[in-house]
Structure formats: structure tokens, C-alpha cells
Amino acid sequence: MKGVILISGNGSNLQSLIDSSVEIKLDIACVISNVSSAFGLQRAKQAGIIGHVLDNNQFSSRDEFDLKLSELIDTYSPEIIILAGFMRILTPDFTKKYLGKIINIHPSLLPKFQGLHTHVRALNAKEKKHGVSVHFVTEELDGGPIIAQSVVDILESDDADSLARRVLSEEHKIYPKVVSWYTHGRLKLHNNQASLDNTPI
Ligand code: GAR
Numbered sequence: 329m330k331g332v333i334l335i336s337g338n339g340s341n342l343q344s345l346i347d348s349s350v351e352i353k354l355d356i357a358c359v360i361s362n363v364s365s366a367f368g369l370q371r372a373k374q375a376g377i378i379g380h381v382l383d384n385n386q387f388s389s390r391d392e393f394d395l396k397l398s399e400l401i402d403t404y405s406p407e408i409i410i411l412a413g414f415m416r417i418l419t420p421d422f423t424k425k426y427l428g429k430i431i432n433i434h435p436s437l438l439p440k441f442q443g444l445h446t447h448v449r450a451l452n453a454k455e456k457k458h459g460v461s462v463h464f465v466t467e468e469l470d471g472g473p474i475i476a477q478s479v480v481d482i483l484e485s486d487d488a489d490s491l492a493r494r495v496l497s498e499e500h501k502i503y504p505k506v507v508s509w510y511t512h513g514r515l516k517l518h519n520n521q522a523s524l525d526n527t528p529i
Pocket residue numbers: 335336337338339340341342368412413414415433434435443496499
């Protein structure tokens with residue numbers, strides 16, 4: 329299945345998708361970054377995947393940027409759009425257009441800790457557990473129907489970095505798995521409800 333991956337930074341989730349792409353039957357048509365220095369672009373190049381930079385600073389409004397982004401995505405006619413550390417809020421027009429075929433990974437056990445700095449916030453809140461969520465993207469920021477989560481215990485000795493490392497390692501397992509459910513036609517979104525093998529999640 330043809331997919332487009334959107335990134336903003338390091339791209340370690342992109343790497344996990346590249347590494348498992350044959351197994352999960354994902355044909356990565358291109359990688360798009362809104363940040364020109366994103367290391368993920370080098371990962372794409374190394375893997376022989378086309379990389380595009382669409383710098384949001386070159387656009388005067390969110391609408392204009394999202395329109396250009398959607399035009400670029402559409403040139404590839406992807407069946408799935410994968411946000412992998414793409415740190416932009418998307419407009420409702422954009423998310424509506426791709427509803428049901430756009431997914432995101434977020435480093436918290438949603439609905440807890442939407443937005444940024446999730447690890448330090450989980451520590452400050454004295455949570456016992458933290459983790460990662462993969463969800464369908466809707467116009468509600470980090471609020472779309474959850475597809476899968478992986479839980480990590482918070483240790484006494486944890487700081488934000490150690491916790492982030494353990495969560496990221498879970499991200500690298502869970503995201504390819506979820507994408508493979510999608511590429512095999514097992515994962516759907518219907519009436520704001522995610523289902524796997526026709527069973528509501
Ligand atoms: C990951 O932890 C991902 O969950 C997070 O950014 C990081 C990107 O790392 N995404 C978000 O916070 C989105 N709200 P990566 O560039 O190494 O894949």
C-alpha cells in the first residue's frame with residue numbers, strides 16, 4: 329500500500345517504518361518535512377526515498393501551508409498518510425479531507441497529556457504509568473479515536489530523558505504494527521470509531 333510519511337525531526341519512527349516496510353507491505357512514496365534540517369530527511373535519502381521540504385515559515389497562514397501540503401501529498405495518491413513526529417497543528421479542512429486514512433503517534437497515554445512535553449508532564453503529575461498512543465487524526469488535536477497504546481512503567485529513577493527513551497522504544501514497535509493492520513485492510517474508521525477486524529477498538 330502506498331503511503332506518505334510526514335516528519336519534523338529525528339525520524340526514528342520513520343526509520344522503524346522504513347526497516348519494516350517490506351514486512352508490513354508499506355510502499356513509502358515520499359517523506360515530507362516542514363523542517364529543512366530534519367535528520368529524518370537523511371534517513372529517507374539513505375533508503376532511496378524521495379524527500380520534500382515544505383517549510384511552514386514560507387507561508388503566511390496555516391491554511392496556505394496545509395493547502396500546499398495537501399497538493400503535494402495528492403501528487404502521490406497515497407492510501408495512507410502517516411504522521412511520524414510531525415509537529416504541526418493541522419487545519420480542519422486538511423484533517424477532514426483525509427479522515428480515516430491519516431494516523432498519528434503521540435508519546436502519552438491519551439487522553440492524558442495532549443500537546444507537548446509529555447514526559448516531563450507525566451513525571452510532574454507523579455503518574456505511575458506512561459506510554460504511547462496511535463490514533464486516527466481528526467480535527468481535535470491529539471484527540472482522534474485511539475487505535476493502540478503501549479504502557480511503560482515509570483521508575484523512581486526516571487527523568488524525562490530516560491522515560492522518553494523507553495517510550496520511544498515502544499513507539500518503534502507499535503507503529504509498524506498498526507500500519508500493517510491498516511495496509512492489510514484490517515483497521516478502519518467509521519462514525520468516529522476505530523475498528524480492527526470489524527470489532528470496535
Ligand atoms: C516521537 O516521540 C513522537 O511520538 C512525537 O515526536 C517524537 C518524534 O520522534 N510526536 C508528537 O509529539 C506528536 N504530537 P522521531 O522523529 O524520532 O520519530
